[in-house]
Amino acid sequence: MQEEQxxxxxxxxxxxxxxxxxxxYGGILEAxxxxxxxxxxxxxxxxxxxxxxxxxxxxxDAFDAYPALELVIAAGAGVDRLLAHPGLRxxxxxxxxxxxxxxxxxxxxxxxxxxHYERGFDQLRANAKxxxxxxxxxxxxxxxxxxxxxxxxxxxxVVKSLTAxxxxxxxxxxxxxxxxxxxxxxxxGDTAVTEAATGADYLINLLPLTxxxxxxxxxxxxxxxxxxxxxxxxxxxEHLVEGDLIAALDSGQIAAASxxxxxxxxxxxxxxxxxxxxxxxxxxxxxxxxxxxLVRQVIACxxxxxxxxxxxxxxxxxxGY
Numbered sequence: 360m361q362e363e364q365x366x367x368x369x370x371x372x373x374x375x376x377x378x379x380x381x382x383x384y385g386g387i388l389e390a391x392x393x394x395x396x397x398x399x400x401x402x403x404x405x406x407x408x409x410x411x412x413x414x415x416x417x418x419x420d421a422f423d424a425y426p427a428l429e430l431v432i433a434a435g436a437g438v439d440r441l442l443a444h445p446g447l448r449x450x451x452x453x454x455x456x457x458x459x460x461x462x463x464x465x466x467x468x469x470x471x472x473x474x475h476y477e478r479g480f481d482q483l484r485a486n487a488k489x490x491x492x493x494x495x496x497x498x499x500x501x502x503x504x505x506x507x508x509x510x511x512x513x514x515x516x517v518v519k520s521l522t523a524x525x526x527x528x529x530x531x532x533x534x535x536x537x538x539x540x541x542x543x544x545x546x547x548g549d550t551a552v553t554e555a556a557t558g559a560d561y562l563i564n565l566l567p568l569t570x571x572x573x574x575x576x577x578x579x580x581x582x583x584x585x586x587x588x589x590x591x592x593x594x595x596x597e598h599l600v601e602g603d604l605i606a607a608l609d610s611g612q613i614a615a616a617s618x619x620x621x622x623x624x625x626x627x628x629x630x631x632x633x634x635x636x637x638x639x640x641x642x643x644x645x646x647x648x649x650x651x652x653l654v655r656q657v658i659a660c661x662x663x664x665x666x667x668x669x670x671x672x673x674x675x676x677x678x679g680y
Contacts (some may be wrong), residue, residue: 369665370396370408371657372425374417380434384413387654395661400424411661414441422446430454430664432657435648437595438674439568454660454672455680456648462516464646465593469563470520472591472617472639473505476561500525504585506555508575509565509594510536510545511680513646517565518543531555533678557583561591568595569679578603581612590616593645597622601632608637619645 373380381399388397400421403409409425415434422428423446432454433441441453475481479495486493503526507517510532521528522540529544530536531551539545546554552575556562562584566572576592576599590613592599601622607613617639618632624643632638660670674680 367394367665368396369394369410369661370398370403371411371413371661372398372400372403372409373414374400374412374421374431375415375434376418377416380413380415384434384650384654384657387650388657391654392658392662394665395658397657410664411657413657416440417444417446419445422448422451430660430670432456432660432672434653437568439595439597439679442674442676442679452670453674453676454656454670455674456653456656457512457672458648458652458656459512459516460649460652461646462513465513465565466516466520468619468645469517469565469591469593470524473521473526473561473563473589474524475617475639476589476615477503501527503527503561504529504559505561505563506531506559506584507563507565508552508555509567511565511567514565517563529555529559553580553583556580558585559588560585561589563591564594564598566594566598567680568597573597574600576600576604578606581607584613586612587614588612589614590618592616592618592620594620596620596624605631605635608635613637615639617641619643 381397385397388395397413406424407427410427411430411432412422412428413432413434428451430452431441433456435456438453438455441447477497479497482495505521505526506529507514508531510530518528518530518540522543529546531546531554533547535547536545564576566575576590578600581603590604604613604616608616615637619641620643626632626640632640656672660672663670
C-alpha cells in the first residue's frame with residue numbers, strides 16, 4: 360500500500376532567480392494535493408524523480424540537473440522567455456497559467472487608463488489643488504476608437520469592459536474569433552494590427568511576444584494612429600521600440616502613454632522614461648495570477664503528466680502561446 364501511494368506522487372522543482380516560489384505557493388499546494396510534491400532545488404535528493412518545474416525567470420542552467428524533466432510551467436501568462444530558454448530540451452513541454460480573474464484585473468487596468476485620460480483626471484486633480492471649480496469636458500465614448508492588439512483570455516476581457524463603457528472597439532488577432540461580440544470590429548491575418556490601429560484614438564497592446572510581434576509598437580504603427588492618440592502598453596517590454604515612442608511623444612503624434620512593462624525590469628533609475636512628463640509608469644502590476652488558481656492549474660498539469668494525459672495549459676511553440 361505504501362509503495363502504491365509513493366507511485367502516485369509526482370515531484371516538481373521551483374526554478375526562479377527572483378522569488379522563493381515554494382514560499383509563495385507551496386503551502387497552498389500541500390493543503391490541496393498530497394500527491395503533487397514541490398521542492399526547492401536544495402531540497403531535491405533524487406534529481407531523477409523531478410518531472411515538472413514551476414518557473415519564474417529560471418537561471419540558464421536551471422533544468423540541467425533534472426534528466427527526467429518533461430514539463431516546465433510558467434508562474435504567469437507569459438511563456439516567451441521559457442520557450443527561448445537555453446536549457447529547454449526537445450522533450451520538454453511548456454505550460455502557462457490561464458486565469459480568468461487575472462484577465463479581469465487586466466481589463467480593469469486597461470479601462471482605468473482609458474478613463475483616466477478621457478475624463479481628464481490629471482486636470483481635475485490640478486484644479487482641485489488650485490481650488491478651482493472648473494468643468495473638464497470629455498468626449499462621448501462612442502466617438503472614441505480604441506484599438507486592441509491581442510484577443511486571448513485577457514484581450515477578450517478588455518474588449519468586454521470597453522464595450523460596456525460605450526467605446527468604439529477594434530480588435531486585431533491572429534484569427535477571427537469564434538464568438539464575436541456585436542458592435543466590435545475584428546481584424547485578423549497579417550495586416551490586422553495596422554488595420555486596427557489606423558485612425559485609432561487609443562492603442563492597447565496585449566499581444567503575446569513572438570518573433571512576429573517583437574518591436575511591433577514602432578514609429579510606423581504610431582504614425583497610423585489619430586494625431587494625439589494614447590498608448591497603453593500592457594503586453595511585453597520587447598514589443599515597444601522605446602526610442603520611437605519618445606519621438607512620437609515629443610512630436611505630439613502620441614499625446615501620452617501608460618507603460619506597465621519594459622525591456623529591462625526594474626526600469627533603470629537613469630532611464631529617460633522616468634523624466635518624461637507625458638508618461639504614466641507602473642511596475643508590471645496590471646494583473647497578478649491569484650495563488651489558489653495558479654496552484655489549481657499546477658496540480659492539474661502535474662497529474663495529467665503523471666497519468667499520461669494532456670494538460671490544457673500546454674502552449675504551441677510554433678505560435679508562441
